[in-house]
Amino acid sequence: MAIVVPVPGDQSISLQEAVFDYNGTLADGGVVSDEVVALIGRLKGQLTVTILSAGTFGGLDEASARLGVTAQRVESGADKAAYVAARSGVVAIGNGRNDVGMFGAAALSICVVGPEGAAREAIEAATVVVGSPEAAIRLLLDPRRLTATLRR
Numbered sequence: 699m700a701i702v703v704p705v706p707g708d709q710s711i712s713l714q715e716a717v718f719d720y721n722g723t724l725a726d727g728g729v730v731s732d733e734v735v736a737l738i739g740r741l742k743g744q745l746t747v748t749i750l751s752a753g754t755f756g757g758l759d760e761a762s763a764r765l766g767v768t769a770q771r772v773e774s775g776a777d778k779a780a781y782v783a784a785r786s787g788v789v790a791i792g793n794g795r796n797d798v799g800m801f802g803a804a805a806l807s808i809c810v811v812g813p814e815g816a817a818r819e820a821i822e823a824a825t826v827v828v829g830s831p832e833a834a835i836r837l838l839l840d841p842r843r844l845t846a847t848l849r850r
Contacts, residue, residue: 723791778799
């Protein structure tokens with residue numbers, strides 16, 4: 699499983715895993731929308747999907763089961779960064795200051811500016827910034843959209 703993003707004027711990006719922050723990124727107040735569930739279902743056919751979260755709002759285990767993905771509790775942004783750095787071909791999706799390290803370690807990073815907003819540092823560290831988790835997942839499902847955004 700992989701998604702390859704051709705980037706005119708630069709090297710293509712080959713992705714094998716999508717690593718999502720949970721609260722403020724996939725979930726709003728600890729709740730995942732039905733549309734996100736459906737889109738993650740499609741994405742799992744192309745990438746391994748993992749959630750990394752401190753579980754601020756709770757419900758991480760239930761969300762993991764509902765989405766059919768692995769969720770791992772982490773204590774800090776350093777834990778997220780270490781997880782991503784130990785892998786190759788990762789797209790990191792998040793919104794917080796604690797996501798900046800994993801953005802730097804990822805092959806591609808997407809900052810979601812949703813109902814919780816996003817930390818300035820996360821916006822600055824991201825490769826791409828979008829307005830919702832649905833938009834982030836759709837970018838991955840149709841890599842031509844990323845190609846258009848990332849071309850030099």
